[in-house]
Amino acid sequence: AQSVSQHNHHVILSEAASLELGCNYSYGGTVNLFWYVQYPGQHLQLLLKYFSGDPLVKGIKGFEAEFIKSKFSFNLRKPSVQWSDTAEYFCAVNAPDNNDMRFGAGTRLTVKP
Amino acid sequence: EAGVAQSPRYKIIEKRQSVAFWCNPISGHATLYWYQQILGQGPKLLIQFQNNGVVDDSQLPKDRFSAERLKGVDSTLKIQPAKLEDSAVYLCASSLDMGTYSGNTIYFGEGSWLTVV
Numbered sequence A: 001a002q003s004v005s006q007h008n009h010h011v012i013l014s015e016a017a018s019l020e021l022g023c024n025y026s027y028g029g030t031v032n033l034f035w036y037v038q039y040p041g042q043h044l045q046l047l048l049k050y051f052s053g054d055p056l057v058k059g060i061k062g063f064e065a066e067f068i069k070s071k072f073s074f075n076l077r078k079p080s081v082q083w084s085d086t087a088e089y090f091c092a093v094n095a096p097d098n099n100d101m102r103f104g105a106g107t108r109l110t111v112k113p
Numbered sequence B: 001e002a003g004v005a006q007s008p009r010y011k012i013i014e015k016r017q018s019v020a021f022w023c024n025p026i027s028g029h030a031t032l033y034w035y036q037q038i039l040g041q042g043p044k045l046l047i048q049f050q051n052n053g054v055v056d057d058s059q060l061p062k063d064r065f066s067a068e069r070l071k072g073v074d075s076t077l078k079i080q081p082a083k084l085e086d087s088a089v090y091l092c093a094s095s096l097d098m099g100t101y102s103g104n105t106i107y108f109g110e111g112s113w114l115t116v117v
Helices: none
Strands: A003-005 A010-014 A019-021 A024-026 A032-038 A045-050 A056-058 A064-068 A073-078 A087-095 A098-103 A107-112 B005-007 B010-013 B019-024 B031-037 B044-050 B053-056 B065-068 B075-079 B088-095 B112-116
Touching: A003 A087, A003 A098, A010 A019, A019 A107, A024 A073, A032 A064, A032 A073, A045 A056, A045 A064, A045 A073, A073 A087, A098 B044, B005 B088, B010 B019, B019 B088, B019 B112, B031 B075, B044 B065, B044 B075, B075 B088
Parallel strands: A010 A107, B010 B112
Antiparallel strands: A003 A024, A019 A073, A032 A045, A032 A087, A056 A064, A064 A073, A087 A098, A087 A107, B005 B019, B019 B075, B031 B044, B031 B088, B044 B053, B065 B075, B088 B112
């Protein structure tokens, strides 16, 4: 079964700093990859997803992620964070034959104004 | 477009009591999921329905948890009797269907927060 690792539990940045959140998955076959965001008191929202094609995926709010197959990674990036990006970020994976989303433990991002 | 609705938002119960959570998915979505999210962890799938049938309940603790989706729309998740370790957020989610194609996004509700004391 697939699994997901997010190595950073809590990241603290100042506004305008660049962001990179790590995500590694464990699965031998083809996978679909996702990043979800959960703002304080709100529901999980899809930030971006990768199914196939260009490994550099652009999502909402200036976020992007790069799928590196050889490294089993799907890291999330943003060149310049804002205070409003303070949230919990979850990486998730599912296999093409199974819509069961496997989530990482999440990374809490705090952006200081 | 209306999202996934859940109630109650918050519930505090004593151990060994029972609790039920309700979910109304996005209109037209055939697939419904219940996830459990324990503090500090990512969501974990408990049960997945396709219309009113169960697709996957392998991670549902069936000795105390039950779920149903009788008419293929709303769903109820019940815990009886509750244990301290059941304290978590219970997330309901829905998608158009079971397929894993790009357009088949899973949408999450705001969750029902359960505290067992």
